Each structure stands twice: as C-alpha cells, then as structure tokens.
Amino acid sequence: MSTPVRALTLEQLRERTSEKWREYPADVLPLFVAETDFPLAPAITRALERAVAAGDTGYVASRTPLPAAYSEFARRRFGWTPDPVRMRSTADVSMGIVEILRRVTAPGDRVIVMPPVYPPFYDLVEEAGAIVERVPLRDTGAAWEIDLDGIRAALETGARAVLLCSPHNPTGTVHTSESLAALAALAAAHGATVISDEIHAPLAQPESAFTPFLAVSDAAREVGYAVISASKAFNLAGLKCALMVTASDGPTGVVRALPVEVEWRTGQFGLIAATAAFSEQSDDWLDGLLATLDENRQLLAALLAEHLPGARYRIPDAGYLAWVDLTDLGWGDNPARRILREAKVALHYGPAFGAEGAGHVRLNFGTSPEILTEAVARIAALRDS
Numbered sequence: 001m002s003t004p005v006r007a008l009t010l011e012q013l014r015e016r017t018s019e020k021w022r023e024y025p026a027d028v029l030p031l032f033v034a035e036t037d038f039p040l041a042p043a044i045t046r047a048l049e050r051a052v053a054a055g056d057t058g059y060v061a062s063r064t065p066l067p068a069a070y071s072e073f074a075r076r077r078f079g080w081t082p083d084p085v086r087m088r089s090t091a092d093v094s095m096g097i098v099e100i101l102r103r104v105t106a107p108g109d110r111v112i113v114m115p116p117v118y119p120p121f122y123d124l125v126e127e128a129g130a131i132v133e134r135v136p137l138r139d140t141g142a143a144w145e146i147d148l149d150g151i152r153a154a155l156e157t158g159a160r161a162v163l164l165c166s167p168h169n170p171t172g173t174v175h176t177s178e179s180l181a182a183l184a185a186l187a188a189a190h191g192a193t194v195i196s197d198e199i200h201a202p203l204a205q206p207e208s209a210f211t212p213f214l215a216v217s218d219a220a221r222e223v224g225y226a227v228i229s230a231s232k233a234f235n236l237a238g239l240k241c242a243l244m245v246t247a248s249d250g251p252t253g254v255v256r257a258l259p260v261e262v263e264w265r266t267g268q269f270g271l272i273a274a275t276a277a278f279s280e281q282s283d284d285w286l287d288g289l290l291a292t293l294d295e296n297r298q299l300l301a302a303l304l305a306e307h308l309p310g311a312r313y314r315i316p317d318a319g320y321l322a323w324v325d326l327t328d329l330g331w332g333d334n335p336a337r338r339i340l341r342e343a344k345v346a347l348h349y350g351p352a353f354g355a356e357g358a359g360h361v362r363l364n365f366g367t368s369p370e371i372l373t374e375a376v377a378r379i380a381a382l383r384d385s
Ligand SMILES: Cc1ncc(COP(=O)(O)O)c(C=O)c1O
Pocket: 034, 091, 092, 093, 094, 095, 118, 165, 169, 197, 199, 200, 229, 231, 237, 242
C-alpha cells in the first residue's frame, strides 16, 4: 500500500503565488490551470533544499543524471527502457515541441492536431511557422479515439507532422497501443513525423495500460519524438525542465543538431527536481497520488450525478483534468464564463480547446475532496438561480 497523498488546505494554498492562486480574487475557487494542490514529493523537497543550502543555482551541466533517471522511471512504470544517450533537455514541453517542429517542417507545412486539445497546441504549431490541420478525435459514444482515417486523408494530401497528445488533454484518454502503432505506420508510409507530448504519462492510471509512443513499434521509433516532463505529475511547471526523447538515428540526429541554447534554457532547479521525481524514491509518492486522483475522478462522477445530472462526464484514464459537457444545461457555448461570474469557480473555457469544446468546461480535480465538493455545489446552485 502506498502512502496517501493529501491536498493542502485552502488556507495553505492561498499562500502560494503561482498562476492558479493569483489570477482570481480570493472568493473564487480556482480549478482551471493545470497545477495541483498537493505538497511536493519528499524526495523533491529534499533535493531542492540541498540545492538552496549549497547555492547550487548555476547553469545546468552538459552531462546530467536526468536522462538516466527518466530511462529507469520508464522501465519501472511503462516497461520500456529508452536510451539516455538519445535524449536532451530543454526548458519545457512547449519549447521542445516548437524546436522539433521547426526542424521537421518547412514554413507553411501542415501539422495535424486532434481537437478538442490543449489550446496552446494551436499556437505552438504557428510559432514553428507551420499551419494547423484539425483532425478531431472520434467520439464513439463511449470513448474518444484517434481518427486514423482522418489522419490518413490529411497525410495523403500532404500534412507533414502529427502533434499527438498522449495521454490526451482535455479528455484524459490513454490511446491504445494498437491505435498508436497504426498512427506510426501511417506516418512512416507518408514520410511524416509524430511528436508525442507525454507530459501527462506519469499520471496514467494503472489499469489504463499507457504505452509510450516510441515503445509501440519500429515505425514509431523511426518517425517519432516524445517530449516528456515531471512537471504535471509532480507540480513543477515553474521550475522549467523537460526532455526530448528519441529512439532511432534520424530523430536523435535532429535533436543533437539543435542549438546548444535550447538545452541551456533548462532550469537548474527543474533538472534537480525532475531527477528526484523520476528516481525510485518518489515511486511511493506517485502511487499515492494516483490513488488520490482515482478517488477524486470517481467523486466527481458521483457529485455531478447527484447535483448536476445534466452534465456529461466520462471518467478519464489519466491525469487530473475532467472534460465536462454542460450543453444540456443550456448555459451557452462557453458555460465557464457564467460559472466564473456567478458561481465563483474558475474552470477552463471549453471553446478554447477547439470548436468541439462548445458547451464544455475543463475542470481540474487535482485538489481536495472538500474543494471539489464545494465547487460542484456552487455550480449546481446556478441551476436554481
Ligand atoms: C498536454 C500538455 N502539454 C504541454 C503542457 C505545458 O507544459 P510545459 O509547461 O512543460 O510547456 C501542458 C500543461 O498543462 C499540457 O497539458
């Protein structure tokens, strides 16, 4: 049995100065941006305290323990052992995606994204000089899945890359290894690239059978890049550290050829914290967090069923983000606006994730049962007002 990981109290959380706790006034419950309300894993606290005490605040070294720590983490958690020599660090996942996209596309090339999807994906493609091609996830009525026919059609007409979100934000979908292998085969057949954003992978629930993209097939290793980070599971976004991971010579060569500045932008504290996060010392903490998030995703289902029966919500396979369809409540295309104004609960706006997000909200349940319960009660009270 792992040790349970419990969220801080509202009073403690209001001491924080990050985006989640400073964007809105104190009467708003913030369940929007993807930060969590848990204390740091003890191994991370110890590593950062050591670094502060030693004044270890210079640039990241050119050789660091992080790639090997991630390789071992992936072996323990996903049964896959990537080669540390084929990885490089950078400041964050977004920067890794843009830098790779810049190398694998020419200006004006089309890059496939799968809405509803993490809104900055649209901006990252543009920042790299490419153009977004939307191939929405298919809603089977019971789950979301990659639209392989849509992707084939886009690749046949010249799309050059696929920006995959695995697990998928905001739906929390863990893609099947079969669908990932089929995606890799399609990309290989069309000489296209797949960039797999696996920032939420450490938060895949045990029964979801998450498979890293680069582990699914030889074709995936030939066409693929993964960009990973400890920042979502371990709440380290402000420390700035991510890894670009490759598993065959072509992509490894591309990542090696990136300007050294891309690596220099890695945060030293981020690197220290991520190394501690991926070490064995944090496994028990991560298991405890997953158990807590499992309770929360079920609690949210129960709360919505009881207090907001018009809401439609599928329990996510991974992470702490819930994609909730409020269309039937008749609160318009962007219900989060009214919820913020009148219920004083901050959620992410559904339409920001793409046209498929009309009528939806994204709710962050990486918090305490008390805050989650209060948030749903506030939203449900709007029904009667
Ligand atoms: C799918 C996905 N990718 C990237 C990011 C941002 O990561 P970073 O801060 O490392 O750029 C997030 C943040 O929530 C995310 O959900």
